[in-house]
Amino acid sequence: MTIFSNDLVLELPDIKKLEFIKINKNYLKVILINAFLFFTPLFIGLIVMHQYVFTAEINEFIVPIYGIFIAFFGFIIWYLLLSFTKRKYALREKDISYKSGLLVRKITTVPFSRIQHVETDEKLISRVFGLSSISVYTAGDSSDDLVIKGITKKTALKIKEFITTKINE
Template structure:
């Protein structure tokens, strides 16, 4: 018995156009946290270089030390540039059935997580975020890690509102499926 396999190409799918999607930038206050983190990291790296220079300066020649220092400064400058330019591309959208997040300027990433795939939600607030009245929301899906999404730098009310919306949507879906009974 011969099986016939047919796999025709479909042309008329109604695929949503994400270019029309209005994404909302994260709070501009979050930029302060990013800059502070970069400054602390840079100070840590420069302190490490200084300690290494103090203990090992007799092993390396002056040009090697200057080249190492220059590479270090260029890397730090890249991290700052990445933070400044990349911040403009941190945007999100909440739609009826999913959560959308975009980030990155060299490599743009658009993550879409349907509410019905979310298994766990976490709302967090660090010490500096608490001062700036910001929160982050993380949603976790089943399967691989790439399905998880974390949006940092949301105003407190927005993060709580997204959390409530997702929980209501999941509860309504569970009630419709009879899982709540």
């Protein structure tokens, strides 16, 4: 019988000292393309409204309306560009972490021993750049678990492999 031991741990592994890896640069292109895909229909909609729907009274202000729209779009793009560099992940021997966010910084860590299953998937635009994402799920309300988007397919599969072997240990 082994004697229960619980040695005093002087220093816990520190999350602050963890070296994070940035996600693949190509993913920025994916984000930008997605943003354009989102805004183009809105912009077309605005033009259609301008030409056919708006009354003359509203059309007096059409320049500021376009201005606000473009400024808003510009702001979103600017924010996406800046926050992109904050998307990082890290693997340790026993857990996986992901951090992101410019105005709201978030960091999530999932211990391997609590992972229920791991998924990798490639969305259409990501696939063009050879990128995929990896999601890990834990028990319970699974909406908030960890997703790393924008890593190469090879890396994603490697991480998946790594986690799977760790879970089965």
